[in-house]
Amino acid sequence: MKPTRNRRTAQQRSLEERLAAAKRSRAVQDATFRARQAHGKLRRFVSANFRKQEVVAMLSLRRGECNRCGACCEILFKCPFLKKHRDGTTTCGIYEDRPNQCRLFPIEKRDLEEVRGSCSFYFIEKPIKLEKAS
Ligand code: SF4
Ligand code: SF4
16 A cells, blocks of 8 residues: 555654754764863873873773874864874874873773774773782
């Protein structure tokens, strides 16, 4: 049986509503992600410059090497000093003088969430403290 005109209109409206809902959901996710990035940038600035002891402890759990993807230089906005190369790698235009928060990225595991899986560093769990043998 062919759908009636009313039924077709209802189906079309339902599709439009679903698309609009998906669009709203994406916009909320995007805003949440950007808010997380903004918070992370501020947190790293404070940590790298004023909480050095804590940073040393957090970095002791970090493993891996930088793959020079440059994703950390595009958190929230693209840094004007970031230089992209044809082979997909990047360099910093002020490498020797780059800020502490750049030198230390990623400081802790949650920083990785801001670069959507591009970073090649990873963090191990905190080792369990062994009791002293009697
Ligand atoms: S200053 Fe250099 S390391 Fe820091 S975000 Fe910019 S390009 Fe990246
Ligand atoms: S996101 Fe990680 S791997 Fe990529 S440039 Fe930054 S520190 Fe290096």
